[in-house]
Amino acid sequence: MSNNGNSLLNYLESTPMDLRVSNLYKSFPDKEVLKGLDLHVGPSETHVILGKSGVGKSLLLKCICGLEPYNSGSVFLNGEQVLSDKDLAKYKIGFVFQSSALFNSMSVSDNVGIYLREHRLVKDEDQYRSLVSGALELVGLSGVEEQFPSELSGGMKRRVATARVLVMSPDLILFDEPTTGLDPMMTKTIGELIVTLKETINTTQVVVTHDIEFGKYIADRISIISEGKIIDVGDPGNLENSCNEVVKSFISKKFDEREGKYEERI
Ligand SMILES: Nc1ncnc2c1ncn2[C@@H]1O[C@H](COP(=O)(O)OP(=O)(O)OP(=O)(O)O)[C@@H](O)[C@H]1O
Ligand SMILES: [Mg+2]
Numbered sequence: 584m585s586n587n588g589n590s591l592l593n594y595l596e597s598t599p600m601d602l603r604v605s606n607l608y609k610s611f612p613d614k615e616v617l618k619g620l621d622l623h624v625g626p627s628e629t630h631v632i633l634g635k636s637g638v639g640k641s642l643l644l645k646c647i648c649g650l651e652p653y654n655s656g657s658v659f660l661n662g663e664q665v666l667s668d669k670d671l672a673k674y675k676i677g678f679v680f681q682s683s684a685l686f687n688s689m690s691v692s693d694n695v696g697i698y699l700r701e702h703r704l705v706k707d708e709d710q711y712r713s714l715v716s717g718a719l720e721l722v723g724l725s726g727v728e729e730q731f732p733s734e735l736s737g738g739m740k741r742r743v744a745t746a747r748v749l750v751m752s753p754d755l756i757l758f759d760e761p762t763t764g765l766d767p768m769m770t771k772t773i774g775e776l777i778v779t780l781k782e783t784i785n786t787t788q789v790v791v792t793h794d795i796e797f798g799k800y801i802a803d804r805i806s807i808i809s810e811g812k813i814i815d816v817g818d819p820g821n822l823e824n825s826c827n828e829v830v831k832s833f834i835s836k837k838f839d840e841r842e843g844k845y846e847e848r849i
Pocket of ligand 1 (some may be wrong): 611616634635636637638639640641643644681
């Protein structure tokens with residue numbers, strides 16, 4: 584991917600965040616999902632989380648950014664425990680939702696630029712258009728500024744949602760399944776984007792994915808979540824050598840795109 588001259592990459596300024604989750608418990612009336620989960624993601628790290636469907640990956644991301652309350656445990660951002668929304672508001676945390684969550688009544692351009700407008704971050708319309716176009720170029724979607732979400736495929740919506748987060752100059756980006764529904768070329772574009780963000784603005788990134796090969800490509804470290812906890816953490820090359828039988832079996836599983844789950848339960 585060429586970064587030269589991309590107006591957004593030249594504009595972005597992030598302060599990479601240190602994230603620590605300690606002994607996190609989260610349950611619903613009918614089930615306990617997170618059961619004492621620990622996670623550490625260092626500044627500028629790209630940390631991939633792999634785990635079967637329903638294990639609590641999306642929930643973990645929502646607990647980290649304050650969208651879901653948790654029963655007990657702690658989240659620390661740059662070493663400070665998050666105790667209120669005010670603590671969270673000090674940081675720029677971008678969340679690329681599994682469902683994209685675009686505003687259907689707004690154009691792609693307005694969806695991507697909403698943060699810039701709300702926070703009055705641009706000096707004029709030219710800068711606004713240039714940053715929005717730069718964000719769309721980074722996700723491989725130039726030229727769709729005036730379209731509406733209903734005119735886009737699921738994969739395109741996902742990329743617009745990613746562009747919307749990029750313009751925030753986030754200190755931490757949480758990606759929930761950024762490549763589901765994308766073809767291999769677009770998966771590569773998103774993978775390259777995540778690597779570019781690491782290399783250019785050093786953003787800390789947590790990426791939940793079911794795509795093991797994609798995860799290995801982008802990750803500094805990979806965590807495996809099972810039964811409400813992180814059961815192993817390792818470098819992308821090391822997980823195959825894990826002594827943990829659950830991890831070994833998981834890493835060797837194939838994901839069935841049509842069924843939306845791994846070939847069998849772990
Ligand atoms: N608001 C909620 N109310 C009740 N149960 C919930 C709620 N949100 C999540 N859950 C349950 O918590 C569990 C974990 O959900 P979560 O969406 O985090 O799974 P996931 O690991 O992201 O799965 P997938 O890979 O399919 O996206 C699931 O059993 C889900 O049904
Ligand atoms: Mg999920």
